[in-house]
Amino acid sequence: MGVDAQIKCRNIWKIFGADPEGFMQRHNGNPTADDLAAEGYIGAVRNVSFDVHQGEILIIMGLSGSGKSTIIRCITRLNDPTAGEVEYEGRDLLKATPNELIDIRRHKMGMVFQSFGLLPHRTVLSNVAFPLEVQNLDQLEREKRAMEMIELVGLGGRENYFPRELSGGQQQRVGIARSLAVEPDIWFLDEPFSALDPLIRAEMQDEFIRLQQMLKKTIVFITHDFEEATKLADRIGIMKDGEMVQLCTPEEMVLNPADDYVAEFARNAPRDRIVSAAAIMKKSSAKTPGKISGASVSAAAKIGEIAEQVINSDKPTPVTDAEGYLLGHVDRDRVTKALFGKGDIV
């Protein structure tokens, strides 16, 4: 994973009310929650700053009304934020003119929507080709590219179906194909799987992982489902009442929740798939770690992967880094406590 920031969001505000701009000015661009409540304004997004790194999956999570959908719409300019900056390719997206914005959306951005947003009067092929059609691309060319996308999401053979003839999962595949048709740099997904049945949802998540392994896009993904977030995310940002409470890797979130709100989410997280051996091991006291031969586990391995091996062993199991140097040990107690313990993991 690279660490170049592809999008930099700085101090984004989105306030609803009679005169949001005037309100912001009166409070020097930094109103408190009390200011908002006192004057009857609603702070959908409050002073949010974060970077999206090149090629990562950044998941923004929160309950309904937390501002997660608003923030993605501020970045894509579907809603205009009240204040802030969104830097992309060295310029502020929020200052882009309508025509520049249309151009950026035609070439750089793709977006998937919760209830698909398909055009009911067009076939699958025509829906996927739509972003190319509005660019006035030649019909043969755009249908060729649309067909590639349809094959990519596994809907080959159904290109002449209408949306109403497809299941929910298939419709969202169309939505995904359409958002990828312009080969965007950044891919926005707004609760893409929330409208689907649990089984289909799991299937689509796997499909999403498969696609991302091939495409390596920069992704901003919105969800309210913590399990989904931990399954897919490189990093998770948790939002509450319009503020970004914590932004870090899933493991950090489980290990060091910033506050009770995050801890509440983290408590029900599938620790076996999030926490790595390195986090629960007893650190080796040796200054210069030696190489280990025989049974050991990798430091990056998740608890779920190593649990059986550790529990079946009577002695503590050595934990090694990628090159095989000893970092520490894990034993039955530590694994059991990490998996089933009520309080802190370590």
Add this chain to the structure above:
Amino acid sequence: MNSAVTDVGKTPQSSVPGLNAFWVQMAAMICFTVLLSLVLDFMKVWPQEWILPIKERITEFFTWLDKEAGIGQLKFKTVTRSVSWLLEQPLDWAEYILYRGIKAKQLPAIFWIFMPVIGLAVLHKRFGLQKCLIAVAAIWAITLADNVVIQSGLYELPRTTMDALGIKKLDALPWVVIVAGAGILGHWIGGWKLALFSAGCIGYLAVMGLWRDSMKTFSIVLVSVPFAVVLGLGLGIWVTRSKRAAAIISPMFDIMQATPHMAYLVPVVVLFGAGQVPAMIATVIFAMPPMARCTILGIQTVSSDVQESGRMSGCTPRQLLWKVTLPSSQRILMLGVNQVVMQTLAMVVIASMVGAQGLGHKLLFSLQQLRLGAAVEQGLAIVLMAVVLDRLTQAYANRAPGELASRETGWRARKHLWLFLGVTVAAYLLAQFIPMVEKYPRAFTFTLGRNIDFALRAFSKHAYDYINPVRDFITVYMLIPFRDFFLWLPWSTVIGVVGLAAYWLGGIRTTLLTTGLITAVILVSGNWEQGMLTLYLVTSAVILCVLIGVPIGIWASRSERAARPIMATCDTLQTFPSFIYLIPVIMLLKVGDLSNVIAILAYATVPAIRYTYLGIKRIPEVTIEASIANGTTPLQRLWKVELPIALPEIMLGINQTIMMALAMTAITALIGSSDLGQEIYRALPTSDSGRGIMAGLGIAVIGIVADRLIQAWAAERKKQLGIN
């Protein structure tokens, strides 16, 4: 539900807090104004001297508009003339095609105008729209130049070709082709059943011997509908785009919708004269608002995900509108078209009063001469046409998106079009040998007009002995006292009561709006008595509508077996133009107040039935189950659970009923009355626009006041019940 419960706790007698105070105030208001009017005469009857000359001013304004208005040399009259001429052209073409046929003299103009357009429609996909548009413009420019200046014979080519072939006249579409066309269209949209239905109904027009009149009516419909649709679409889009436009246009639509059809005719006649085109203009103006409303609704109800996906696909605002928003709201837009078609047909009959030809003209004539047999058949023809157009447009609107866009390719994708072209060519060829293919032979017409007349005469001889006493009894002992009561009411009482009710239901702004409108439009302009007579007719009819409609609605909600035929009947009844309802009423009751009430009743009961049915049907199953579990008898369930919960919905139905009743009062003026409707009717031949417009607005005001009060009440009640 919770708030209702706590409210009951506060004031045990009623579920609305302070309702008792309302009745006390109401009684006080009535006593006060009535006593006051006993002492002060001018509080009872608005003095003659205080009547402002609003009508006269309006009449003067329209006369000025017609005779003198203009900017410099360009007189307003020139503008209206040009508009008339412009609208006359497509109407002429429709008539040529449908029933008149094209004479050699007219052929070149029509050929050169239409052939390039047809070419454009067929070829624009292959060669690109822009190139084709340029080509069309070029052809038009060349032929126009040839006609006016060069005269090389190119322009006259179609005519000379015709002469050379020895053809004197191109015949109109043979009736067989139009009947087959209705069938083919029906099959394309809805399958075999609709095909047979459409072809059958249209074919029957010929069988009745009303083909030519039907086609006259149809050509007005055919031309008015596109105009009204395009106009409505444009206005609707504008309203959704601009807040200022919305602020002006939306209330205008409210008034336009509440104003009866006939009121539109008066100013149109003044400005455009009498004839086909003015009738069409009035029709277009009248039929356009529903399209605009549907456009606004359609655009506003497109899901935000679809809109946003369009924007994220990189649509420009124009692409978003034409490629995303409008196609996604296709269904609502098509329902708008459906309404436009139905309004057009309803108006076409009324427009015959200012010279629209065709079925409406014939029907009006028959009614005035009391040739009821003929009137029944002409009415039936209008109904058949209305029902076919309604079914076709409804079916088109209700099909799933993309259903008609066939997946087949090549000629199969357009087999219906090819079939129609094939039938047309075949019919023209056959017509050379068998004349009956072209014109339905007179000998085969089959009319029941005389039989109906005969039967009616026989019926009236005996039945009137029984009907007359009943009619007289109801008129003398019920209607006339009721009427006298309305006429006795002091104006101050009426306005006071309305104002107070408006205050309780909607606040001070509603009070100002309603009382202001009544004062300005009805009282001060000197229409009070006619207004009260209108109110009396409408109130009598609406009371009966509720007494009949609500129980039928309840019955339908009780029995699925009853519901289907009742709702189907309601659907069909609503497609009848209002005029039709006069026929049976005159047949049975002759003229008089009771006939008016019954005609209004027949026209306006449907919403009361439908909304009662829907209101009860929409109550959540669990509420009903809970009341059964609580041990209610069916009757208790109806009175204590279903009706109270459904009441807001039922009131909205009654609101609709009032609107339709008001519209119908203008129509019943034809069979004699002395209300506002009659004022409009009398203003027509004298072109007294002030009189007609103020009377029309008066009816609109009654409607708007009723609408505001009922809507405010229903909204409040729904909020209390927690229903959306």
